[in-house]
Each structure stands twice: as C-alpha cells, then as structure tokens.
Amino acid sequence: MPIKTYKPYTPSRRGMSSADFSELTASRPEKSLVKKVVRTGGRNNTGTIMVRHQGGGHKRAYRIIDFKRDKVGIPAKVMTIEYDPNRTGRICLLNYPDGEKRYIIHPVGLKVGDAVVSGPASEIKIGNALPIKNIPEGTFIHNVELNPGKGAQMMRSAGSQAQLMAKDAGYAQIKMPSGEVRMVPDACYATIGQVSNTEHNTIDLGKAGRSRHRGIRPTVRGGAMNATDHPLGGGRGKSKGNNHPRSPWNQLSKGFKTRNKKKVWGWMIVSDRRRSASHAG
Numbered sequence: 001m002p003i004k005t006y007k008p009y010t011p012s013r014r015g016m017s018s019a020d021f022s023e024l025t026a027s028r029p030e031k032s033l034v035k036k037v038v039r040t041g042g043r044n045n046t047g048t049i050m051v052r053h054q055g056g057g058h059k060r061a062y063r064i065i066d067f068k069r070d071k072v073g074i075p076a077k078v079m080t081i082e083y084d085p086n087r088t089g090r091i092c093l094l095n096y097p098d099g100e101k102r103y104i105i106h107p108v109g110l111k112v113g114d115a116v117v118s119g120p121a122s123e124i125k126i127g128n129a130l131p132i133k134n135i136p137e138g139t140f141i142h143n144v145e146l147n148p149g150k151g152a153q154m155m156r157s158a159g160s161q162a163q164l165m166a167k168d169a170g171y172a173q174i175k176m177p178s179g180e181v182r183m184v185p186d187a188c189y190a191t192i193g194q195v196s197n198t199e200h201n202t203i204d205l206g207k208a209g210r211s212r213h214r215g216i217r218p219t220v221r222g223g224a225m226n227a228t229d230h231p232l233g234g235g236r237g238k239s240k241g242n243n244h245p246r247s248p249w250n251q252l253s254k255g256f257k258t259r260n261k262k263k264v265w266g267w268m269i270v271s272d273r274r275r276s277a278s279h280a281g
Contacts, residue, residue, distance in 0.1 A: 002019075002020050002022065002199075003017050003018070003019065003020070003199055003202055003203065004017060004018050004019065004020040005017050012206050012207035012209075013206065014206070015204050015206050016204060016205070016206025016207065016210075017202070017203050017204045017206070018203060019197065019199075019200070019203065021083065023081055023090065023196070024081055024082060024083055024090070025080045025081050025082070025112055026080035026081070026082050026093070029061065029063055029082060030093055030101055030103070032101065033063055033064045033093075033101060033102070033103055034061045034062065034063060034064070035061070035062050035064060036061065036062070037059075037060050037061065037062045037086075039057075039215070040054075041054055041055040041056075042054035042055065052217075052219075053216060053217045053218070053219050054215060054216070054217060055215065055217050056212055056215055056217065057212065057213060057214055057215025057216070058085070058213050058214075058215075060085045060086060061085075062086055063082075063084050063086065063091060063103050064103060065091065065103045065104065065105065066094075066102040066103060066104050067143065067151035067152040067153075067156075068149070068150075068151045068152075068189075069104070069118040069129035069143075069152075069189055069191070070118070070149075071096060071100070071102070071118060072118055072119035072120075073117065073118075073119045073121065074096055074097065074098075074117065075097075075115045075116070075117045076094035076095060076096045076097075076102070076115065076116055076117065077094065077095050077113065077114070077115055078092050078093070078094060078110060078111065078112050078113060078114045078115075078116065078127075079092075079093045079094065079095045079101075079112065080092065080093045080112065081106055081110075081112060081196075082103075084103075087105075087156070087157065087158075088157045088158035088197060088200045089105050089106060089156070089157060089158040089159075089160075089195040089196050089197050089200075090105075090106040090196045090197050091103045091104065091105060091106055092104060092105075092106040092110060092112075094116065104116075104127075104143075104191075105142065105143055105152075105156060105191070105195055105196075106195075106196045107126050107127050107142065107191065107192070107193035107194060107195060107196060108126070108193060108194045108195070108196050108198060109126045109193065110126055110127045110193070110196075114127065116128055116129075118130070118189070120134050122134075124136060124139065124192060125192060126192050126193040127191065127192065127193060128191070128192050129143070129189050129190065129191045129192075130189065130190065130192070131148075131186065131187055131188065131189055131190075132144075132164065132167070132172045132174075132184060132185075132186045132187070132188055132189070132190050133167060133172070133186035133187065135164055135190060135192070136164075137164055137165065137166060137167065138163065138164065138165075139163070139164050139192060140161045140162070140163055140164075140192075140193065140194055141155065141161065141162055141163075141164060141174075141190040141191060141192060141193070142155035142156070142160055142161050142162065142190070142191050142193060142194060142195050143155060143156060143189075143190060143191040143195075144162060144174065144184060144188065144189075144190045145184070145188035145189050145190070146184060146188065147185070147188070148185055148187040148188050148189075152189070152190075152191070154176075155176075155177075155190075155195065156195065157195060158195055158196065158197035158198065158200035158201070159194065159195055159196075159197065159198040159199075159200060159201065160177060160194070160195045161177070161193070161194035161195065162174045162175060162176050162177065162190075163175045164190075165181060167186055170185060170186055170187075171183040171184065171185060171186060171268075172184050172185075172186045172188075173270055176273070178273035179271075179273045180269065180271060180272060180273035181269075181270040181271040182268050182269050182270060183268040183269075183270060184268070222246075222248065223235075223238065223239070223240055229248070230248050231243055231246050231248070231250050232245070232246065
C-alpha cells in the first residue's frame with residue numbers, strides 16, 4: 001500500500017500524507033452487513049465523561065466482521081477489498097456458495113477471486129482460519145482467539161501479525177508484535193498471514209482537523225492546567241512542581257505497573273514485553 005504525499009501549498013499540507021487506496025475494489029459497503037453506530041462522545045448513561053478526548057467526527061457505518069470464522073469446510077470467494085472507517089486494516093467481502101456474504105479482515109497478499117476456507121482440515125494458506133493446534137510452528141498468524149469459539153481478539157489492527165513459537169499440553173506459545181510471549185489454548189482459531197495496510201503507522205495526519213474528523217478531541221498538558229485541575233498544574237511559569245508524570249487522578253504514568261497479577265490471564269504471560277525488550281538490548 002503506497003503512501004501518498006502532497007505539495008506544500010499550505011503549511012498543514014507540508015508534512016501531510018495518506019493512503020492512496022489503490023488496493024480497494026469497491027467504494028460502497030455491502031448493505032446487509034452494515035449497521036448504525038451510536039456515538040457516545042465518551043459519556044455514560046448519566047452524561048458523565050468516562051473517556052476523555054472523544055467527540056465529533058465524521059459519521060460512520062459499522063461493518064459486521066466475521067471474527068469467529070465458524071462456517072467450517074465451506075470455501076468462499078473474495079469478492080471485494082474495501083475500506084473500513086472503524087479499523088486501521090482493510091476488510092474483504094466473502095461470498096459463500098449458499099449466497100451468504102461475510103466480511104473478514106483482509107490479509108496481505110489475498111486478492112479478489114481467491115478462495116479461503118476455515119476449519120481444522122484447511123490448507124496452510126493466507127486467509128484460511130484453523131485451530132492453532134493444526135498450524136505449524138513458526139507460522140505468522142493474525143485474528144487470534146483468546147477463548148475457543150469467542151472470536152478473534154488479538155492481531156486485528158493494520159500490519160499486525162504474531163508468530164506461533166511452540167505447542168505443549170493443550171496450549172500454544174505465541175510471540176506478539178511487542179515481543180511478549182504468551183500462551184493461548186491450542187483449540188483457539190487463528191488466521192494465516194498478516195493484516196493488510198502495513199504502512200498505516202507511517203501516515204502523518206498533518207493538521208489537527210484530521211484528528212477531529214476521526215472523533216478525537218484535543219489533549220491539554222497537565223502542566224498547562226491549574227493546580228486544582230491536575231497534579232502537575234499550577235506553579236510560576238512552566239513547572240511540574242517536583243512531581244513525576246502522572247494522570248489527573250494521580251496515577252504514575254512511567255514505570256508504575258498496572259497489570260493485575262491476580263487475573264486468570266497473568267500466568268499465561270511467558271515472557272513480558274518489557275523484560276524481553278531489555279534482554280534483547
């Protein structure tokens with residue numbers, strides 16, 4: 001996916017870049033797989049802001065994605081490759097022989113006209129979904145389940161892929177993009193390949209307006225606030241007041257561990273991403 005740059009005829013255009021969308025083959029989504037998105041602006045049912053910096057933005061229609069891939073053993077043909085405003089990767093439309101249509105996350109290398117299938121007997125081929133126990137070690141995968149049958153929860157964003165490292169005693173060890181190695185039940189499904197739109201992280205928005213189009217509102221530095229509004233606020237001039245970086249609710253933001261060790265998933269982390277990064281260095 002090439003990145004498109006612009007002539008700097010305005011200051012904001014100088015650094016701006018975007019995807020050229022040349023890989024897309026359809027401009028409108030499949031109507032039967034679209035539903036309305038109810039926007040909250042980050043507020044709960046009482047109107048209290050629970051998530052800051054959300055609001056506004058362009059209207060979106062939600063594309064219903066098949067994360068379960070539970071139509072086992074039935075090959076489907078790739079009809080279109082489309083843009084999805086709700087995610088960073090592309091999506092593609094599958095057409096099954098019985099007439100059913102489904103969207104899946106589009107992997108790198110999957111083209112219109114190709115056939116994909118899911119199930120334990122599927123071939124190790126880009127776009128096919130299999131239980132992890134049926135996938136050879138060393139294979140790169142995406143759309144990985146955490147619980148069998150729940151649907152994919154990991155490796156769903158643009159360019160994401162994990163590597164299957166080992167399998168033992170009903171669990172598989174997967175190396176995440178962060179370097180963390182974690183265990184997943186080997187009955188969980190995963191899809192072969194890497195999520196498309198791999199150059200998404202190189203795009204430069206170029207101006208504040210493009211963030212607003214995405215529904216992202218401005219973030220103000222704590223040090224620019226008053227003392228009553230933030231632990232870093234107040235002071236004469238630009239001062240942090242001998243405080244470490246922290247949130248408005250006084251939680252340290254650097255080095256403070258927030259993972260709950262008592263959760264059932266804690267023991268499934270074989271190698272933490274921070275430890276693995278330090279060992280690599």
